[in-house]
Amino acid sequence: MPKQLAFPGLRDAMKKKVTRREQFLAEMEAVVPWSRLLALIEPHYPKAGPKGGRPPMPLETMLRVYFLQNWYALRNPMAEETLYDSDAMRRLTGIELCDDRISDETTILNFRHLLDQHGLTEAIFAEVNGHLAGKGITLRSSTLVDAPIIDAPSSTTNQAGKRDPEMTSTKKGNDWYFGMKAHVGADADSGITHSLETSTAKLHDSQVWDELLHGDEDTVWADKGYVNTARRAAFEGPGKFWGVMRKAPAGGRLHPVDEQINRLIAKVRxxxxxxxxxIKRQFGYTRTRYRGLAKNRAQLFTLFALGNLFQVRRRLMA
Incomplete structure:
Protein backbone atom coordinates (compact mmCIF):
# COMPACT_ATOMS: atom_id res chain seq x y z
CA MET A 1 0.00 0.00 0.00
CA PRO A 2 1.47 3.40 -0.98
CA LYS A 3 2.51 5.67 1.86
CA GLN A 4 0.60 8.88 2.41
CA LEU A 5 2.56 11.90 1.13
CA ALA A 6 3.71 14.49 3.65
CA PHE A 7 3.26 18.21 3.13
CA PRO A 8 6.34 19.65 1.31
CA GLY A 9 7.22 22.04 4.14
CA LEU A 10 7.03 19.28 6.74
CA ARG A 11 9.01 16.93 4.55
CA ASP A 12 11.79 19.52 4.16
CA ALA A 13 11.85 20.21 7.92
CA MET A 14 12.33 16.50 8.64
CA LYS A 15 15.29 16.06 6.29
CA LYS A 16 18.40 14.88 8.09
CA LYS A 17 20.93 15.79 5.43
CA VAL A 18 21.66 18.83 3.27
CA THR A 19 22.56 17.62 -0.21
CA ARG A 20 25.49 18.97 -2.18
CA ARG A 21 23.05 20.59 -4.61
CA GLU A 22 21.24 22.36 -1.79
CA GLN A 23 24.51 23.54 -0.28
CA PHE A 24 25.78 24.82 -3.64
CA LEU A 25 22.55 26.67 -4.42
CA ALA A 26 22.45 28.20 -0.94
CA GLU A 27 25.99 29.51 -1.39
CA MET A 28 25.27 30.97 -4.82
CA GLU A 29 22.01 32.47 -3.58
CA ALA A 30 24.07 34.32 -0.96
CA VAL A 31 26.86 35.63 -3.22
CA VAL A 32 25.10 36.60 -6.47
CA PRO A 33 24.38 40.39 -6.46
CA TRP A 34 20.76 39.85 -7.50
CA SER A 35 19.55 43.43 -7.10
CA ARG A 36 22.37 44.85 -9.24
CA LEU A 37 21.80 42.35 -12.02
CA LEU A 38 18.02 42.79 -12.00
CA ALA A 39 18.44 46.56 -12.27
CA LEU A 40 20.73 45.96 -15.25
CA ILE A 41 18.21 43.83 -17.14
CA GLU A 42 14.94 45.46 -16.06
CA PRO A 43 14.95 48.30 -18.67
CA HIS A 44 15.02 45.69 -21.46
CA TYR A 45 12.49 43.26 -19.99
CA PRO A 46 8.87 43.42 -21.27
CA LYS A 47 6.44 45.02 -18.84
CA ALA A 48 3.40 43.21 -20.23
CA GLY A 49 2.67 40.18 -22.38
CA PRO A 50 1.05 40.22 -25.83
CA LYS A 51 -2.50 41.56 -26.00
CA GLY A 52 -4.86 38.90 -24.72
CA GLY A 53 -1.92 36.68 -23.73
CA ARG A 54 -0.34 35.66 -20.47
CA PRO A 55 1.66 38.24 -18.51
CA PRO A 56 5.43 37.76 -18.61
CA MET A 57 7.13 35.66 -15.97
CA PRO A 58 8.71 37.68 -13.14
CA LEU A 59 12.15 38.93 -14.18
CA GLU A 60 13.86 37.57 -11.07
CA THR A 61 12.42 34.11 -11.67
CA MET A 62 13.73 34.09 -15.25
CA LEU A 63 17.20 35.28 -14.23
CA ARG A 64 17.42 32.57 -11.60
CA VAL A 65 16.28 29.92 -14.08
CA TYR A 66 18.88 31.18 -16.56
CA PHE A 67 21.63 30.87 -13.96
CA LEU A 68 20.44 27.34 -13.11
CA GLN A 69 20.83 26.45 -16.78
CA ASN A 70 24.44 27.58 -16.72
CA TRP A 71 25.28 26.01 -13.37
CA TYR A 72 23.98 22.59 -14.43
CA ALA A 73 24.48 22.67 -18.24
CA LEU A 74 20.73 22.32 -18.87
CA ARG A 75 19.16 22.75 -22.27
CA ASN A 76 15.79 24.51 -22.40
CA PRO A 77 13.54 21.39 -22.23
CA MET A 78 15.63 19.86 -19.44
CA ALA A 79 15.58 23.13 -17.50
CA GLU A 80 11.77 23.08 -17.54
CA GLU A 81 11.60 19.42 -16.49
CA THR A 82 14.16 19.91 -13.73
CA LEU A 83 12.04 22.68 -12.22
CA TYR A 84 9.23 20.13 -11.87
CA ASP A 85 11.57 17.49 -10.42
CA SER A 86 13.83 19.41 -8.03
CA ASP A 87 12.61 21.03 -4.81
CA ALA A 88 16.00 22.72 -4.34
CA MET A 89 15.86 24.40 -7.74
CA ARG A 90 12.28 25.54 -7.24
CA ARG A 91 13.27 27.09 -3.92
CA LEU A 92 16.03 29.08 -5.62
CA THR A 93 13.62 30.40 -8.25
CA GLY A 94 10.85 31.04 -5.72
CA ILE A 95 8.39 28.84 -7.61
CA GLU A 96 5.65 26.94 -5.80
CA LEU A 97 4.08 24.09 -7.75
CA CYS A 98 0.63 24.74 -6.35
CA ASP A 99 0.59 28.50 -6.87
CA ASP A 100 2.93 29.52 -9.70
CA ARG A 101 3.51 28.85 -13.35
CA ILE A 102 6.63 26.94 -14.30
CA SER A 103 8.77 28.61 -16.96
CA ASP A 104 8.31 26.58 -20.14
CA GLU A 105 11.15 25.92 -22.56
CA THR A 106 10.01 28.60 -25.03
CA THR A 107 9.94 31.26 -22.31
CA ILE A 108 13.42 30.17 -21.18
CA LEU A 109 14.68 30.37 -24.77
CA ASN A 110 13.18 33.83 -25.30
CA PHE A 111 14.86 35.13 -22.14
CA ARG A 112 18.28 33.99 -23.39
CA HIS A 113 17.57 35.65 -26.74
CA LEU A 114 16.73 38.86 -24.89
CA LEU A 115 20.08 38.79 -23.09
CA ASP A 116 21.95 38.06 -26.32
CA GLN A 117 20.11 40.73 -28.30
CA HIS A 118 21.02 43.54 -25.89
CA GLY A 119 24.54 42.35 -25.03
CA LEU A 120 23.48 41.82 -21.43
CA THR A 121 25.71 38.85 -20.68
CA GLU A 122 28.78 41.07 -21.18
CA ALA A 123 27.11 43.62 -18.91
CA ILE A 124 26.49 40.89 -16.30
CA PHE A 125 30.18 39.95 -16.44
CA ALA A 126 31.21 43.60 -15.95
CA GLU A 127 28.65 44.13 -13.17
CA VAL A 128 29.80 41.07 -11.24
CA ASN A 129 33.43 42.18 -11.50
CA GLY A 130 32.45 45.66 -10.36
CA HIS A 131 30.70 44.08 -7.39
CA LEU A 132 33.83 42.07 -6.51
CA ALA A 133 36.06 45.11 -6.92
CA GLY A 134 33.80 46.96 -4.49
CA LYS A 135 34.42 44.16 -1.99
CA GLY A 136 38.17 44.63 -2.38
CA ILE A 137 38.71 41.18 -3.89
CA THR A 138 40.39 42.07 -7.20
CA LEU A 139 43.81 43.70 -6.79
CA ARG A 140 44.64 43.89 -10.50
CA SER A 141 48.37 44.40 -10.18
CA SER A 142 49.31 41.27 -12.08
CA THR A 143 47.59 39.53 -14.99
CA LEU A 144 47.65 35.91 -16.14
CA VAL A 145 46.88 35.33 -19.83
CA ASP A 146 45.72 32.12 -21.47
CA ALA A 147 43.59 30.90 -24.38
CA PRO A 148 42.35 27.30 -24.04
CA ILE A 149 40.45 25.63 -26.86
CA ILE A 150 36.77 24.88 -26.34
CA ASP A 151 35.67 21.88 -28.38
CA ALA A 152 32.68 22.13 -30.69
CA PRO A 153 30.64 19.17 -32.00
CA SER A 154 32.20 17.96 -35.24
CA SER A 155 29.22 15.84 -36.26
CA THR A 156 27.44 16.60 -39.56
CA THR A 157 24.22 14.80 -38.60
CA ASN A 158 22.17 17.98 -38.50
CA GLN A 159 19.69 19.77 -40.73
CA ALA A 160 22.40 21.56 -42.69
CA GLY A 161 24.54 18.41 -42.99
CA LYS A 162 27.67 20.42 -42.11
CA ARG A 163 29.86 21.30 -39.16
CA ASP A 164 29.50 24.73 -37.62
CA PRO A 165 31.02 27.05 -40.30
CA GLU A 166 32.17 29.58 -37.69
CA MET A 167 34.30 27.03 -35.84
CA THR A 168 37.73 26.04 -37.13
CA SER A 169 40.37 23.36 -36.68
CA THR A 170 43.81 23.80 -35.16
CA LYS A 171 46.71 21.55 -34.22
CA LYS A 172 48.12 21.51 -30.70
CA GLY A 173 51.05 19.19 -30.22
CA ASN A 174 50.22 16.09 -32.23
CA ASP A 175 46.44 16.41 -31.87
CA TRP A 176 43.83 18.28 -33.92
CA TYR A 177 40.97 20.20 -32.32
CA PHE A 178 37.79 21.72 -33.75
CA GLY A 179 36.08 24.61 -32.00
CA MET A 180 36.83 28.07 -30.62
CA LYS A 181 39.12 29.78 -28.12
CA ALA A 182 38.34 31.73 -24.97
CA HIS A 183 41.10 34.30 -24.42
CA VAL A 184 41.17 35.37 -20.78
CA GLY A 185 43.04 37.77 -18.55
CA ALA A 186 42.88 36.78 -14.88
CA ASP A 187 44.06 38.47 -11.70
CA ALA A 188 47.14 36.65 -10.41
CA ASP A 189 46.20 37.17 -6.76
CA SER A 190 42.52 36.19 -6.69
CA GLY A 191 42.26 34.11 -9.89
CA ILE A 192 39.30 36.26 -10.96
CA THR A 193 38.81 36.60 -14.72
CA HIS A 194 38.72 40.32 -15.51
CA SER A 195 38.95 40.21 -19.32
CA LEU A 196 37.46 37.85 -21.90
CA GLU A 197 37.62 37.62 -25.69
CA THR A 198 36.69 34.82 -28.08
CA SER A 199 37.85 33.68 -31.50
CA THR A 200 37.91 30.67 -33.76
CA ALA A 201 40.36 27.95 -32.77
CA LYS A 202 42.83 28.63 -35.59
CA LEU A 203 43.62 32.19 -34.47
CA HIS A 204 47.02 32.21 -32.77
CA ASP A 205 46.96 33.03 -29.07
CA SER A 206 49.31 35.99 -29.48
CA GLN A 207 46.86 37.77 -31.82
CA VAL A 208 44.71 38.64 -28.79
CA TRP A 209 46.77 40.47 -26.21
CA ASP A 210 45.88 44.13 -25.62
CA GLU A 211 42.22 43.22 -25.04
CA LEU A 212 43.24 41.02 -22.08
CA LEU A 213 45.26 43.63 -20.17
CA HIS A 214 43.73 46.45 -18.16
CA GLY A 215 46.82 48.67 -18.40
CA ASP A 216 47.83 48.88 -14.72
CA GLU A 217 49.80 45.64 -14.53
CA ASP A 218 53.28 45.52 -13.08
CA THR A 219 53.57 41.84 -14.09
CA VAL A 220 52.14 39.69 -16.87
CA TRP A 221 52.34 35.89 -17.02
CA ALA A 222 51.81 33.78 -20.14
CA ASP A 223 53.08 30.71 -22.00
CA LYS A 224 55.48 30.54 -24.95
CA GLY A 225 52.74 31.30 -27.46
CA TYR A 226 52.86 34.96 -26.37
CA VAL A 227 56.60 35.50 -26.91
CA ASN A 228 57.00 38.87 -28.65
CA THR A 229 60.13 41.01 -28.56
CA ALA A 230 58.35 44.30 -29.29
CA ARG A 231 55.72 43.74 -26.60
CA ARG A 232 58.39 42.78 -24.08
CA ALA A 233 60.38 45.94 -24.79
CA ALA A 234 57.24 48.10 -24.51
CA PHE A 235 56.22 46.50 -21.20
CA GLU A 236 59.48 46.30 -19.33
CA GLY A 237 60.44 49.11 -16.98
CA PRO A 238 61.13 49.90 -13.31
CA GLY A 239 59.14 47.62 -11.05
CA LYS A 240 57.82 45.49 -13.92
CA PHE A 241 58.41 41.84 -14.78
CA TRP A 242 57.79 40.12 -18.13
CA GLY A 243 56.55 36.72 -16.99
CA VAL A 244 56.20 35.14 -20.44
CA MET A 245 57.89 31.75 -20.65
CA ARG A 246 61.24 31.74 -22.42
CA LYS A 247 61.46 30.10 -25.83
CA ALA A 248 64.48 28.22 -27.14
CA PRO A 249 66.09 29.58 -30.32
CA ALA A 250 65.41 27.70 -33.54
CA GLY A 251 67.44 24.52 -33.59
CA GLY A 252 68.94 25.27 -30.18
CA ARG A 253 68.36 24.45 -26.53
CA LEU A 254 67.04 26.62 -23.75
CA HIS A 255 69.66 28.01 -21.37
CA PRO A 256 69.52 26.36 -17.90
CA VAL A 257 68.75 29.73 -16.30
CA ASP A 258 65.79 30.20 -18.66
CA GLU A 259 64.64 26.68 -17.84
CA GLN A 260 64.58 27.58 -14.17
CA ILE A 261 62.71 30.83 -14.92
CA ASN A 262 60.13 28.83 -16.92
CA ARG A 263 59.53 26.52 -13.98
CA LEU A 264 58.87 29.50 -11.71
CA ILE A 265 56.56 31.10 -14.28
CA ALA A 266 54.64 27.84 -14.70
CA LYS A 267 53.90 27.72 -10.97
CA VAL A 268 52.39 31.20 -11.08
CA ARG A 269 50.53 30.57 -14.34
CA ILE A 279 33.20 26.12 -15.71
CA LYS A 280 34.21 22.70 -17.04
CA ARG A 281 34.13 20.55 -13.89
CA GLN A 282 31.75 22.42 -11.60
CA PHE A 283 29.33 23.73 -14.23
CA GLY A 284 29.70 20.88 -16.74
CA TYR A 285 30.63 23.10 -19.70
CA THR A 286 32.82 20.77 -21.74
CA ARG A 287 31.98 21.91 -25.27
CA THR A 288 30.10 24.63 -27.13
CA ARG A 289 26.32 24.43 -26.85
CA TYR A 290 25.22 26.56 -29.81
CA ARG A 291 26.12 27.06 -33.46
CA GLY A 292 28.03 30.24 -34.24
CA LEU A 293 30.51 32.30 -32.24
CA ALA A 294 28.12 35.02 -31.05
CA LYS A 295 25.81 32.76 -29.02
CA ASN A 296 28.68 30.84 -27.48
CA ARG A 297 30.53 34.07 -26.72
CA ALA A 298 27.47 35.39 -24.89
CA GLN A 299 27.22 32.25 -22.77
CA LEU A 300 30.91 32.37 -21.88
CA PHE A 301 30.51 35.83 -20.36
CA THR A 302 27.77 34.45 -18.11
CA LEU A 303 29.79 31.35 -17.20
CA PHE A 304 32.89 33.34 -16.25
CA ALA A 305 30.83 35.82 -14.24
CA LEU A 306 29.28 32.97 -12.26
CA GLY A 307 32.66 31.24 -12.06
CA ASN A 308 34.20 34.35 -10.52
CA LEU A 309 31.52 34.37 -7.82
CA PHE A 310 32.02 30.66 -7.19
CA GLN A 311 35.78 30.99 -6.77
CA VAL A 312 35.50 33.63 -4.05
CA ARG A 313 32.15 32.58 -2.53
CA ARG A 314 33.64 31.77 0.86
CA ARG A 315 35.38 35.14 1.08
CA LEU A 316 32.11 36.86 0.15
CA MET A 317 30.10 34.85 2.67
CA ALA A 318 32.63 35.50 5.43
Whole structure:
Protein backbone atom coordinates (compact mmCIF):
# COMPACT_ATOMS: atom_id res chain seq x y z
CA MET A 1 0.00 0.00 0.00
CA PRO A 2 1.47 3.40 -0.98
CA LYS A 3 2.51 5.67 1.86
CA GLN A 4 0.60 8.88 2.41
CA LEU A 5 2.56 11.90 1.13
CA ALA A 6 3.71 14.49 3.65
CA PHE A 7 3.26 18.21 3.13
CA PRO A 8 6.34 19.65 1.31
CA GLY A 9 7.22 22.04 4.14
CA LEU A 10 7.03 19.28 6.74
CA ARG A 11 9.01 16.93 4.55
CA ASP A 12 11.79 19.52 4.16
CA ALA A 13 11.85 20.21 7.92
CA MET A 14 12.33 16.50 8.64
CA LYS A 15 15.29 16.06 6.29
CA LYS A 16 18.40 14.88 8.09
CA LYS A 17 20.93 15.79 5.43
CA VAL A 18 21.66 18.83 3.27
CA THR A 19 22.56 17.62 -0.21
CA ARG A 20 25.49 18.97 -2.18
CA ARG A 21 23.05 20.59 -4.61
CA GLU A 22 21.24 22.36 -1.79
CA GLN A 23 24.51 23.54 -0.28
CA PHE A 24 25.78 24.82 -3.64
CA LEU A 25 22.55 26.67 -4.42
CA ALA A 26 22.45 28.20 -0.94
CA GLU A 27 25.99 29.51 -1.39
CA MET A 28 25.27 30.97 -4.82
CA GLU A 29 22.01 32.47 -3.58
CA ALA A 30 24.07 34.32 -0.96
CA VAL A 31 26.86 35.63 -3.22
CA VAL A 32 25.10 36.60 -6.47
CA PRO A 33 24.38 40.39 -6.46
CA TRP A 34 20.76 39.85 -7.50
CA SER A 35 19.55 43.43 -7.10
CA ARG A 36 22.37 44.85 -9.24
CA LEU A 37 21.80 42.35 -12.02
CA LEU A 38 18.02 42.79 -12.00
CA ALA A 39 18.44 46.56 -12.27
CA LEU A 40 20.73 45.96 -15.25
CA ILE A 41 18.21 43.83 -17.14
CA GLU A 42 14.94 45.46 -16.06
CA PRO A 43 14.95 48.30 -18.67
CA HIS A 44 15.02 45.69 -21.46
CA TYR A 45 12.49 43.26 -19.99
CA PRO A 46 8.87 43.42 -21.27
CA LYS A 47 6.44 45.02 -18.84
CA ALA A 48 3.40 43.21 -20.23
CA GLY A 49 2.67 40.18 -22.38
CA PRO A 50 1.05 40.22 -25.83
CA LYS A 51 -2.50 41.56 -26.00
CA GLY A 52 -4.86 38.90 -24.72
CA GLY A 53 -1.92 36.68 -23.73
CA ARG A 54 -0.34 35.66 -20.47
CA PRO A 55 1.66 38.24 -18.51
CA PRO A 56 5.43 37.76 -18.61
CA MET A 57 7.13 35.66 -15.97
CA PRO A 58 8.71 37.68 -13.14
CA LEU A 59 12.15 38.93 -14.18
CA GLU A 60 13.86 37.57 -11.07
CA THR A 61 12.42 34.11 -11.67
CA MET A 62 13.73 34.09 -15.25
CA LEU A 63 17.20 35.28 -14.23
CA ARG A 64 17.42 32.57 -11.60
CA VAL A 65 16.28 29.92 -14.08
CA TYR A 66 18.88 31.18 -16.56
CA PHE A 67 21.63 30.87 -13.96
CA LEU A 68 20.44 27.34 -13.11
CA GLN A 69 20.83 26.45 -16.78
CA ASN A 70 24.44 27.58 -16.72
CA TRP A 71 25.28 26.01 -13.37
CA TYR A 72 23.98 22.59 -14.43
CA ALA A 73 24.48 22.67 -18.24
CA LEU A 74 20.73 22.32 -18.87
CA ARG A 75 19.16 22.75 -22.27
CA ASN A 76 15.79 24.51 -22.40
CA PRO A 77 13.54 21.39 -22.23
CA MET A 78 15.63 19.86 -19.44
CA ALA A 79 15.58 23.13 -17.50
CA GLU A 80 11.77 23.08 -17.54
CA GLU A 81 11.60 19.42 -16.49
CA THR A 82 14.16 19.91 -13.73
CA LEU A 83 12.04 22.68 -12.22
CA TYR A 84 9.23 20.13 -11.87
CA ASP A 85 11.57 17.49 -10.42
CA SER A 86 13.83 19.41 -8.03
CA ASP A 87 12.61 21.03 -4.81
CA ALA A 88 16.00 22.72 -4.34
CA MET A 89 15.86 24.40 -7.74
CA ARG A 90 12.28 25.54 -7.24
CA ARG A 91 13.27 27.09 -3.92
CA LEU A 92 16.03 29.08 -5.62
CA THR A 93 13.62 30.40 -8.25
CA GLY A 94 10.85 31.04 -5.72
CA ILE A 95 8.39 28.84 -7.61
CA GLU A 96 5.65 26.94 -5.80
CA LEU A 97 4.08 24.09 -7.75
CA CYS A 98 0.63 24.74 -6.35
CA ASP A 99 0.59 28.50 -6.87
CA ASP A 100 2.93 29.52 -9.70
CA ARG A 101 3.51 28.85 -13.35
CA ILE A 102 6.63 26.94 -14.30
CA SER A 103 8.77 28.61 -16.96
CA ASP A 104 8.31 26.58 -20.14
CA GLU A 105 11.15 25.92 -22.56
CA THR A 106 10.01 28.60 -25.03
CA THR A 107 9.94 31.26 -22.31
CA ILE A 108 13.42 30.17 -21.18
CA LEU A 109 14.68 30.37 -24.77
CA ASN A 110 13.18 33.83 -25.30
CA PHE A 111 14.86 35.13 -22.14
CA ARG A 112 18.28 33.99 -23.39
CA HIS A 113 17.57 35.65 -26.74
CA LEU A 114 16.73 38.86 -24.89
CA LEU A 115 20.08 38.79 -23.09
CA ASP A 116 21.95 38.06 -26.32
CA GLN A 117 20.11 40.73 -28.30
CA HIS A 118 21.02 43.54 -25.89
CA GLY A 119 24.54 42.35 -25.03
CA LEU A 120 23.48 41.82 -21.43
CA THR A 121 25.71 38.85 -20.68
CA GLU A 122 28.78 41.07 -21.18
CA ALA A 123 27.11 43.62 -18.91
CA ILE A 124 26.49 40.89 -16.30
CA PHE A 125 30.18 39.95 -16.44
CA ALA A 126 31.21 43.60 -15.95
CA GLU A 127 28.65 44.13 -13.17
CA VAL A 128 29.80 41.07 -11.24
CA ASN A 129 33.43 42.18 -11.50
CA GLY A 130 32.45 45.66 -10.36
CA HIS A 131 30.70 44.08 -7.39
CA LEU A 132 33.83 42.07 -6.51
CA ALA A 133 36.06 45.11 -6.92
CA GLY A 134 33.80 46.96 -4.49
CA LYS A 135 34.42 44.16 -1.99
CA GLY A 136 38.17 44.63 -2.38
CA ILE A 137 38.71 41.18 -3.89
CA THR A 138 40.39 42.07 -7.20
CA LEU A 139 43.81 43.70 -6.79
CA ARG A 140 44.64 43.89 -10.50
CA SER A 141 48.37 44.40 -10.18
CA SER A 142 49.31 41.27 -12.08
CA THR A 143 47.59 39.53 -14.99
CA LEU A 144 47.65 35.91 -16.14
CA VAL A 145 46.88 35.33 -19.83
CA ASP A 146 45.72 32.12 -21.47
CA ALA A 147 43.59 30.90 -24.38
CA PRO A 148 42.35 27.30 -24.04
CA ILE A 149 40.45 25.63 -26.86
CA ILE A 150 36.77 24.88 -26.34
CA ASP A 151 35.67 21.88 -28.38
CA ALA A 152 32.68 22.13 -30.69
CA PRO A 153 30.64 19.17 -32.00
CA SER A 154 32.20 17.96 -35.24
CA SER A 155 29.22 15.84 -36.26
CA THR A 156 27.44 16.60 -39.56
CA THR A 157 24.22 14.80 -38.60
CA ASN A 158 22.17 17.98 -38.50
CA GLN A 159 19.69 19.77 -40.73
CA ALA A 160 22.40 21.56 -42.69
CA GLY A 161 24.54 18.41 -42.99
CA LYS A 162 27.67 20.42 -42.11
CA ARG A 163 29.86 21.30 -39.16
CA ASP A 164 29.50 24.73 -37.62
CA PRO A 165 31.02 27.05 -40.30
CA GLU A 166 32.17 29.58 -37.69
CA MET A 167 34.30 27.03 -35.84
CA THR A 168 37.73 26.04 -37.13
CA SER A 169 40.37 23.36 -36.68
CA THR A 170 43.81 23.80 -35.16
CA LYS A 171 46.71 21.55 -34.22
CA LYS A 172 48.12 21.51 -30.70
CA GLY A 173 51.05 19.19 -30.22
CA ASN A 174 50.22 16.09 -32.23
CA ASP A 175 46.44 16.41 -31.87
CA TRP A 176 43.83 18.28 -33.92
CA TYR A 177 40.97 20.20 -32.32
CA PHE A 178 37.79 21.72 -33.75
CA GLY A 179 36.08 24.61 -32.00
CA MET A 180 36.83 28.07 -30.62
CA LYS A 181 39.12 29.78 -28.12
CA ALA A 182 38.34 31.73 -24.97
CA HIS A 183 41.10 34.30 -24.42
CA VAL A 184 41.17 35.37 -20.78
CA GLY A 185 43.04 37.77 -18.55
CA ALA A 186 42.88 36.78 -14.88
CA ASP A 187 44.06 38.47 -11.70
CA ALA A 188 47.14 36.65 -10.41
CA ASP A 189 46.20 37.17 -6.76
CA SER A 190 42.52 36.19 -6.69
CA GLY A 191 42.26 34.11 -9.89
CA ILE A 192 39.30 36.26 -10.96
CA THR A 193 38.81 36.60 -14.72
CA HIS A 194 38.72 40.32 -15.51
CA SER A 195 38.95 40.21 -19.32
CA LEU A 196 37.46 37.85 -21.90
CA GLU A 197 37.62 37.62 -25.69
CA THR A 198 36.69 34.82 -28.08
CA SER A 199 37.85 33.68 -31.50
CA THR A 200 37.91 30.67 -33.76
CA ALA A 201 40.36 27.95 -32.77
CA LYS A 202 42.83 28.63 -35.59
CA LEU A 203 43.62 32.19 -34.47
CA HIS A 204 47.02 32.21 -32.77
CA ASP A 205 46.96 33.03 -29.07
CA SER A 206 49.31 35.99 -29.48
CA GLN A 207 46.86 37.77 -31.82
CA VAL A 208 44.71 38.64 -28.79
CA TRP A 209 46.77 40.47 -26.21
CA ASP A 210 45.88 44.13 -25.62
CA GLU A 211 42.22 43.22 -25.04
CA LEU A 212 43.24 41.02 -22.08
CA LEU A 213 45.26 43.63 -20.17
CA HIS A 214 43.73 46.45 -18.16
CA GLY A 215 46.82 48.67 -18.40
CA ASP A 216 47.83 48.88 -14.72
CA GLU A 217 49.80 45.64 -14.53
CA ASP A 218 53.28 45.52 -13.08
CA THR A 219 53.57 41.84 -14.09
CA VAL A 220 52.14 39.69 -16.87
CA TRP A 221 52.34 35.89 -17.02
CA ALA A 222 51.81 33.78 -20.14
CA ASP A 223 53.08 30.71 -22.00
CA LYS A 224 55.48 30.54 -24.95
CA GLY A 225 52.74 31.30 -27.46
CA TYR A 226 52.86 34.96 -26.37
CA VAL A 227 56.60 35.50 -26.91
CA ASN A 228 57.00 38.87 -28.65
CA THR A 229 60.13 41.01 -28.56
CA ALA A 230 58.35 44.30 -29.29
CA ARG A 231 55.72 43.74 -26.60
CA ARG A 232 58.39 42.78 -24.08
CA ALA A 233 60.38 45.94 -24.79
CA ALA A 234 57.24 48.10 -24.51
CA PHE A 235 56.22 46.50 -21.20
CA GLU A 236 59.48 46.30 -19.33
CA GLY A 237 60.44 49.11 -16.98
CA PRO A 238 61.13 49.90 -13.31
CA GLY A 239 59.14 47.62 -11.05
CA LYS A 240 57.82 45.49 -13.92
CA PHE A 241 58.41 41.84 -14.78
CA TRP A 242 57.79 40.12 -18.13
CA GLY A 243 56.55 36.72 -16.99
CA VAL A 244 56.20 35.14 -20.44
CA MET A 245 57.89 31.75 -20.65
CA ARG A 246 61.24 31.74 -22.42
CA LYS A 247 61.46 30.10 -25.83
CA ALA A 248 64.48 28.22 -27.14
CA PRO A 249 66.09 29.58 -30.32
CA ALA A 250 65.41 27.70 -33.54
CA GLY A 251 67.44 24.52 -33.59
CA GLY A 252 68.94 25.27 -30.18
CA ARG A 253 68.36 24.45 -26.53
CA LEU A 254 67.04 26.62 -23.75
CA HIS A 255 69.66 28.01 -21.37
CA PRO A 256 69.52 26.36 -17.90
CA VAL A 257 68.75 29.73 -16.30
CA ASP A 258 65.79 30.20 -18.66
CA GLU A 259 64.64 26.68 -17.84
CA GLN A 260 64.58 27.58 -14.17
CA ILE A 261 62.71 30.83 -14.92
CA ASN A 262 60.13 28.83 -16.92
CA ARG A 263 59.53 26.52 -13.98
CA LEU A 264 58.87 29.50 -11.71
CA ILE A 265 56.56 31.10 -14.28
CA ALA A 266 54.64 27.84 -14.70
CA LYS A 267 53.90 27.72 -10.97
CA VAL A 268 52.39 31.20 -11.08
CA ARG A 269 50.53 30.57 -14.34
CA UNK A 270 48.78 27.53 -12.89
CA UNK A 271 46.17 29.80 -11.32
CA UNK A 272 44.87 30.87 -14.75
CA UNK A 273 43.56 27.33 -15.19
CA UNK A 274 41.24 27.63 -12.17
CA UNK A 275 38.43 29.56 -13.94
CA UNK A 276 38.35 26.93 -16.68
CA UNK A 277 38.29 24.14 -14.13
CA UNK A 278 35.24 25.74 -12.53
CA ILE A 279 33.20 26.12 -15.71
CA LYS A 280 34.21 22.70 -17.04
CA ARG A 281 34.13 20.55 -13.89
CA GLN A 282 31.75 22.42 -11.60
CA PHE A 283 29.33 23.73 -14.23
CA GLY A 284 29.70 20.88 -16.74
CA TYR A 285 30.63 23.10 -19.70
CA THR A 286 32.82 20.77 -21.74
CA ARG A 287 31.98 21.91 -25.27
CA THR A 288 30.10 24.63 -27.13
CA ARG A 289 26.32 24.43 -26.85
CA TYR A 290 25.22 26.56 -29.81
CA ARG A 291 26.12 27.06 -33.46
CA GLY A 292 28.03 30.24 -34.24
CA LEU A 293 30.51 32.30 -32.24
CA ALA A 294 28.12 35.02 -31.05
CA LYS A 295 25.81 32.76 -29.02
CA ASN A 296 28.68 30.84 -27.48
CA ARG A 297 30.53 34.07 -26.72
CA ALA A 298 27.47 35.39 -24.89
CA GLN A 299 27.22 32.25 -22.77
CA LEU A 300 30.91 32.37 -21.88
CA PHE A 301 30.51 35.83 -20.36
CA THR A 302 27.77 34.45 -18.11
CA LEU A 303 29.79 31.35 -17.20
CA PHE A 304 32.89 33.34 -16.25
CA ALA A 305 30.83 35.82 -14.24
CA LEU A 306 29.28 32.97 -12.26
CA GLY A 307 32.66 31.24 -12.06
CA ASN A 308 34.20 34.35 -10.52
CA LEU A 309 31.52 34.37 -7.82
CA PHE A 310 32.02 30.66 -7.19
CA GLN A 311 35.78 30.99 -6.77
CA VAL A 312 35.50 33.63 -4.05
CA ARG A 313 32.15 32.58 -2.53
CA ARG A 314 33.64 31.77 0.86
CA ARG A 315 35.38 35.14 1.08
CA LEU A 316 32.11 36.86 0.15
CA MET A 317 30.10 34.85 2.67
CA ALA A 318 32.63 35.50 5.43
Missing amino acids: AKVKHPFRV
